[in-house]
Amino acid sequence: MTPTHRDARDPGTKGPRGLGSRKKERIDELAATAGASGPVDEAGAIDDTAGVSLIASAWRRLRRSPVFLVGLAITIAFVVLAIVSSWLAPHDPGEWLLYDKVSPQSNPIPGPEPGFPLGADDKGRDLLSRLLVGSRQTLIVGVCATLFGLAGGLVLGTLAGAFSGWVDSVIMRIVDVMLSIPSLLLAFSISAVASRPSQWTLIIAIAIVQIPIFARLLRGSMLAQRSKDHVLAARALGVKKSAIVLRHMLPNSLGPVIVQATLVLATAIIDAAALSFLGLGNPDDRNPEWGQMLGRAQTYIYDHPHLAFYPAICIIIVALGFTLMGESLREALDPKSRR
Amino acid sequence: MLRFIVRRLLQLVLVIFALSVLLFAWLKSLPGGTVSAMLGERATPESREALTKELGLDQPIPVQYWSFLKRAVQGDFGVSNGVQPGTPALDLLLERFPATIELSISALLVAVLLALPLGYLAARRRGGILDNVAIVGSLVGVAVPVFFLAFLLKYWFAIELGWMPVSGRQEVGNATRVTGFFVLDGLLTREWDASLDALKHLVLPAIALASIPFAMIFRITRASVLDVLDEDFVRTARSKGLTSRVIRGRHIMRNALLPVITAIGLQTGLLLGGAILTETVFNFPGIGNALSEGFTKRDYPVLQVIILAAAGVYVLVNLVVDILYAVVDPRVRTR
Numbered sequence: 001m002t003p004t005h006r007d008a009r010d011p012g013t014k015g016p017r018g019l020g021s022r023k024k025e026r027i028d029e030l031a032a033t034a035g036a037s038g039p040v041d042e043a044g045a046i047d048d049t050a051g052v053s054l055i056a057s058a059w060r061r062l063r064r065s066p067v068f069l070v071g072l073a074i075t076i077a078f079v080v081l082a083i084v085s086s087w088l089a090p091h092d093p094g095e096w097l098l099y100d101k102v103s104p105q106s107n108p109i110p111g112p113e114p115g116f117p118l119g120a121d122d123k124g125r126d127l128l129s130r131l132l133v134g135s136r137q138t139l140i141v142g143v144c145a146t147l148f149g150l151a152g153g154l155v156l157g158t159l160a161g162a163f164s165g166w167v168d169s170v171i172m173r174i175v176d177v178m179l180s181i182p183s184l185l186l187a188f189s190i191s192a193v194a195s196r197p198s199q200w201t202l203i204i205a206i207a208i209v210q211i212p213i214f215a216r217l218l219r220g221s222m223l224a225q226r227s228k229d230h231v232l233a234a235r236a237l238g239v240k241k242s243a244i245v246l247r248h249m250l251p252n253s254l255g256p257v258i259v260q261a262t263l264v265l266a267t268a269i270i271d272a273a274a275l276s277f278l279g280l281g282n283p284d285d286r287n288p289e290w291g292q293m294l295g296r297a298q299t300y301i302y303d304h305p306h307l308a309f310y311p312a313i314c315i316i317i318v319a320l321g322f323t324l325m326g327e328s329l330r331e332a333l334d335p336k337s338r339r
Numbered sequence: 340m341l342r343f344i345v346r347r348l349l350q351l352v353l354v355i356f357a358l359s360v361l362l363f364a365w366l367k368s369l370p371g372g373t374v375s376a377m378l379g380e381r382a383t384p385e386s387r388e389a390l391t392k393e394l395g396l397d398q399p400i401p402v403q404y405w406s407f408l409k410r411a412v413q414g415d416f417g418v419s420n421g422v423q424p425g426t427p428a429l430d431l432l433l434e435r436f437p438a439t440i441e442l443s444i445s446a447l448l449v450a451v452l453l454a455l456p457l458g459y460l461a462a463r464r465r466g467g468i469l470d471n472v473a474i475v476g477s478l479v480g481v482a483v484p485v486f487f488l489a490f491l492l493k494y495w496f497a498i499e500l501g502w503m504p505v506s507g508r509q510e511v512g513n514a515t516r517v518t519g520f521f522v523l524d525g526l527l528t529r530e531w532d533a534s535l536d537a538l539k540h541l542v543l544p545a546i547a548l549a550s551i552p553f554a555m556i557f558r559i560t561r562a563s564v565l566d567v568l569d570e571d572f573v574r575t576a577r578s579k580g581l582t583s584r585v586i587r588g589r590h591i592m593r594n595a596l597l598p599v600i601t602a603i604g605l606q607t608g609l610l611l612g613g614a615i616l617t618e619t620v621f622n623f624p625g626i627g628n629a630l631s632e633g634f635t636k637r638d639y640p641v642l643q644v645i646i647l648a649a650a651g652v653y654v655l656v657n658l659v660v661d662i663l664y665a666v667v668d669p670r671v672r673t674r
Contacts, residue, residue, distance in 0.1 A: 273484050316479070
């Protein structure tokens, strides 16, 4: 290990660090990976990586990484499934087809039969169709929650990173307080405010929890950019401040944010399941979603565990796909591992 | 050092103040407003009006906030109207919190006892079978929803095999209470049965909850041991002819543990979040269970006090970790 990355751990955070600085330090450490880019920074690594951009060299390593490829394959399969599932599903996932076979005492869950390979759920709806079509809502929940969190984080982080001084201080103190609440508890409290829970309250609750993480991450890597030569050059040329921030600093700071977004996709889907399980999910189940299916299956978990197993396994595989992809992306973009 | 601690304490006050503002805003924005939140939805108009007067909700917002703060400092958070109707919310918190602390500490113990040796071994034999299995395991651990793992454990080991109790915290009814930590109580009063019973009830929830910190602690231990293994002083120690046990204990682990300690402190928030889910599955009477039950029953006094307490504990634990870290590593103080 070279001593350089140890020093890069604190990317110019000014003033006293707030409470819970461990969580923040972890975010900052990730942010520092964007600052410490370029083969020239790494003494001894100049020989074979010289002249290759960070992204190109990252891609060269990723292409051969089985972990990344597995994650990518799962992700692509999931997205394709979400798009084509409506045509793949043998039945309408919302129609109570086998409802006449549901009786609360003897047989609450109809088993498999011809045309219904996995049986039905407690309302007699085809389980296989619900699982297939469920991929779409799951993708929507994951992507929307991540995008909203990312958007909020981008705005706050860019403001804090671009303007130092009181704007930075105010924003970072707000972010620190949000980070000082355990994330599931925060999501829980936010969704408790909604008078009528729906898919969107769920998405917003999960997204808000992600905002401070993205904001802190982006601010960290923007600060690292601020002292870079190309920013200095742009400033010397008299480029407008907004252009420096938007064209020079922001694009170069996005690396760690994108990595984080990949990982958040996985947590968003899991958190959605957790909130559904706690009764904070979308009560309208005509459009199935895996987390919601898993959350609702708890009523029948002892006699009909398969109702929980199928959506749970889907969630685990998809979350694993995003995690594998995110982790290998993080490793590939991290100058530490470029040896 | 003193200045460092004082500065951190001042920040703590600031964060708690901000939390109280957030909580106040949260109560105001609840469906039906504070009065419905405190009395439940079926309250009579007279009692609503009385409480509005009593809480000063007809006053301007800053005055309202001030009286909210005053009541909170006095420990008056209202009376539970759903989880344990009639019990003051603060009493309920004090009764339930030890259960969650007991569970979290057990989970953390399970995680640390598994993750430290595994992380060390995985790093020593980098790229070996154990390394790969443990890495895949920790990645899968992140992807499995905690409450689903809890269900699996409960289904197999409690219902199908019957090895462990299905739910609750203790079956021995007449156990003496001293501290509120049931395992410890049994040991203190020499009621071994009670202690063992409480321990049995802890096993499955603790394993389920441990899956979160395990993955994190394992990965950080592995990475940090790998970092230290490359250091010059390890090579020097080896060339001096020190035994591998001494090198492992004094040189590698002592240095590799610093980031691990931080990571453990970081787990508090995740543990609190995971406890909500695990306790609900096992019907374990801690604050997590009270929180999810309180939500279904719209018991806002209970929700309010638990959220404040959980966030407060989280902030405090982080403060302690920061200070400990500054004691261990003097470089932190000046940063």
